[in-house]
Amino acid sequence: MSEVAGICSDLIRIDTTNPGSGEREAAEHIAGLLDEAGAEAVVFESAPRRANVVARIPGDSPDALLIHGHMDVVPADPTEWRMHPFSGEIDEDGCVYGRGAVDMKGTLAMTLAAVRDWARRGVRPKRDVVLAFLADEEATGEYGSLYAVHEHTDLFEGCTEAISESGGFSVQSPTHCGDGDQVRIYPVAVGERGTAWMRLTAHGVPGHGSKPPVDNPVTELCRAMTRLADHRWPVRLTPAVSALIEALSKVLGEPIDVDRLDEEAARLGVVGALFKAQIRNSANATMLNAGYKVNVIPGSAEAHVDARFLPGYRDELLETIDALLGPKVTREFVNLSGAPSAPFPSPFFDELCGALVAEDPLARPVPYVMSGGTDAKAFSQIGIPTYGFAPLMLDPGLDYFGMFHGVDERVPVSGLEFGVRVLDRLLT
Incomplete structure (x- = not known):
């Protein structure tokens, strides 16, 4: 099993259902993975067991990129699922199975796998990277992103933009565009509805x-x-x-x-x-x-x-x-x-698109607006715009949109591995 798949499985096995017993166990697990990679993690609680994790990876430039994601998940009724939703098993189709696989422990796993790989290779990112693993996104963010931006603003010093969930994924198999070339569409989110x-x-x-x-x-x-x-x-x-x-x-x-x-x-x-x-x-x-x-x-x-x-x-x-x-x-x-947005067109949007195309020559990135909401709403309050960018190359038979809050949520291992490569290209 690849490292990213193993991290994703382990995170799914930690039940962080919101409402529930809180994110403390997941936060401690993530902090341990970061500490092993030499990244000092700050863990803080907004309420008992409502824990958050922030770490800064030094880069070649102090201008920082924020990568934020949430540890909590929505409830799952085991009687409705093929396998237990908190099993974290690899199914017969090569997918990591369970609640949070897509929304969004798979993305957390990609980020952690990339950081740990840098430590093994002795690689520094091209600029500071701030990582935020947050509580309570599946509710109002009161115990997660909102608490972080109001009570720990200093942890995000220098962050000029951010990436997070709901973007950077392929939405169909290769198709022929107007000039006959085969292409694969990748939406990159530049905003969301309020x-x-x-x-x-x-x-x-x-x-x-x-x-x-x-x-x-x-x-x-x-x-x-x-x-x-x-x-x-x-x-x-x-x-x-x-x-x-x-x-x-x-x-x-x-x-x-x-x-x-x-x-x-x-x-x-x-x-x-x-x-x-x-x-x-x-x-x-x-x-x-x-x-x-x-x-x-x-x-x-x-x-x-x-x-x-x-x-x-x-x-x-x-x-x-x-x-x-x-x-x-x-x-x-x-x-x-509110309905936050990120600058478009912009040089950073072009960087996101370039990282996708470098790993998938068939990629045709397009701007996108999310129908739902994310923690981008909180970070916009302190002037950090967020792009939806959680890169995945997906089998066209997988109903990716149906995975969000759906039954039998799962993410392909190959898609997670693709995402690690894209993030590595983007950040280093």
Whole structure:
């Protein structure tokens, strides 16, 4: 087993489910791997067992690059998986299997394997590299990135940009572009949508379930949620997504009709998934809670909504949601964070693309905007822009997007090894 696969397996076996018992064990394991490579790791807790790890690898220039990633994972029900989600086994297809393989212990393993390889070879990166392994990304980041940037800002001194999850992966097998050459598309993220998690509450008049209701909050909330679900959010093309569509059109050798983007996304399949969720705001109901007995109309009902907004369209999102909810349903934020972006075009973006092409001559990198959110939101608060760059060459049969928070999450060992080579090229 290669070192990167072994590190990934070991990290998966450490259950860092959020919410759960915390990230302390994973943090200590990572600190040990760094110490063996001669990198002094700083471990700090934001709350009992909510641990974070930061280390600085000296380079030939004090201008630093930050590589940040999270140790926590979302829950996994073992009854739904082929193998135990915290087994870390290598499956029959040559993939490291388990919760966090993609999101994002595989990326942590690539980073650690690269650093440990430098130590063995006596190699220094071309500039300082700051590594941050963080808690709580799968919630609000309160115990991880937000705590780190507010309470340990000095650890990130000199960092001019960062890389992290959700970018740098191949999204299809080699295909022929307009000039007949075979190519493989690699999205490199230059931004993400903003997050607005909300708790909705409807208040009403409690009463007996057998009598005509005076004001049933369960019914009122259900009506509001239906209006929200049925709403068709308008297409809003941001500059970065426009650049993505233009780049895809060039790579594919055919124009993508910007007036029919939903149809185009469906036609292009996995390539269309790169912009399908990034052309509009969204709001999805994710949790409901109401009542305590079948024959009692409760006095209130609650729901949670995961809303996301494009850069510059937060006000439009909130105004639309308020209109759809109506006067009897109130909202409060569980988490509200911006839509950070990284400079594009830029010399560093070109460096990221160059590292991919050097390892895969078929690579055609394109700019990309993430539909979800990352710890980039926190680091943007201290002026460090993040690019989504966790390089992987993937088998086209693997539903990479479906791996995030999905069942049977796994990552190819060959993809992890490819990622280590790309990171080594980029950083040294």
